[in-house]
Amino acid sequence: AIQLTQSPSSLSASVGDRVTITCRASQGISSALVWCQQKPGKAPKLLIHDASTLETGVPSRFSGSGSGTDFSLTISSLQPEDFATYYCQQFNSYPLTFGGGTKVEIK
Amino acid sequence: EVQLLESGGGLVQPGGSLRLSCAASGFTVSSSAMSWVRQAPGKGLEWVSTIKTSGENTYYADSVKGRFTISRDNSKNTLYLQMNSLKAEDTALYYCAITKKGYWGQGTLVTVSS
Numbered sequence: 240a241i242q243l244t245q246s247p248s249s250l251s252a253s254v255g256d257r258v259t260i261t262c263r264a265s266q267g268i269s270s271a272l273v274w275c276q277q278k279p280g281k282a283p284k285l286l287i288h289d290a291s292t293l294e295t296g297v298p299s300r301f302s303g304s305g306s307g308t309d310f311s312l313t314i315s316s317l318q319p320e321d322f323a324t325y326y327c328q329q330f331n332s333y334p335l336t337f338g339g340g341t342k343v344e345i346k
Numbered sequence: 347e348v349q350l351l352e353s354g355g356g357l358v359q360p361g362g363s364l365r366l367s368c369a370a371s372g373f374t375v376s377s378s379a380m381s382w383v384r385q386a387p388g389k390g391l392e393w394v395s396t397i398k399t400s401g402e403n404t405y406y407a408d409s410v411k412g413r414f415t416i417s418r419d420n421s422k423n424t425l426y427l428q429m430n431s432l433k434a435e436d437t438a439l440y441y442c443a444i445t446k447k448g449y450w451g452q453g454t455l456v457t458v459s460s
Contacts, residue, residue: 240408273446282441283391285448294448326391330446333405335381335393 241265243327245338251346256317260325260341262310268331274303274312277340278323286325287312317343348372348449350442355454362432366454368425368442376401376420381445382427384438385453394440395427410436432458 242265252258262272270290275283285294287303290310300315314321322345327338354366366382382394395416396405404416415428425442439453 275445275448277391282443282450282452283445284450285445288446288448324390328391328393328445333396334407335396335405335445337383337391337393340390 240334241268241329241332241336243329243336243338245325245327245341247341248339249342249344251344252317253346254317254319256346258314258317258321258343260312260343262305262312262327262338264308264310264329264331267307268329270306271329271331272303272305272310273328273330274301275326275328276321276323277326283326314343319345350449350451352440352442352451352454355440355456357457357459358432359460360433360458362458363428363430364432364456366427366429366440366442366456368427368451370423370425370442374420375418375423375425378444378447380418380425381443382414382416382425383441383443383445383450384436384456385441386435386438389438392438393445397425429456432456434458 244263272290274287277283286297291303302313324340324342326340349371351369379398381396397416413431418425437458441453442451
């Protein structure tokens with residue numbers, strides 16, 4: 240099974256900060272990766288598909304990059320509504336897997 | 347508008363069974379690969395199972411293989427997850443989802459406890 244390792248597992252940041260979360264795959268997955276955001280008590284929300292394509296309606300401060308084994312999600316200027324937990328998920332092969340999550344908290 | 351509505355969760359004893367349902371609207375369940383994803387209390391997301399558009403190709407996490415069965419009823423536009431031999435570690439909120447397209451239900455809670 241392909242393992243996805245997210246880092247950091249949590250971070251504290253201020254409104255306006257630039258934040259980058261990384262997701263490393265245990266083997267190459269091309270661009271078969273999505274990023275989603277989850278707020279407490281809510282279902283996850285898709286942000287990025289195919290590693291770097293912004294989902295319709297998602298603010299442009301979110302961006303994704305990478306291919307192969309190394310991926311990143313960047314929030315260019317953190318907003319109050321961005322405090323949440325972020326997950327990557329790979330679709331290259333079964334079993335599908337999620338990263339362990341990155342909790343973004345207010346500093 | 348795509349909507350996914352899960353049901354069937356509840357409290358069950360270890361070794362028991364439950365069948366989860368996911369009623370879809372706004373699209374047909376046979377037109378897309380559909381998955382079950384779970385989240386244990388305070389934990390991260392865990393992929394459980396996927397059924398492909400063919401209906402013949404199904405995939406399972408090792409943690410549920412041999413105990414859970416995913417299926418769908420095209421006439422009812424509904425996805426199912428039959429869960430047998432339940433264990434305490436299966437306790438979680440179970441989501442029906444097309445994660446690649448960003449479609450998620452609100453989840454149904456399964457609690458396995460004596």
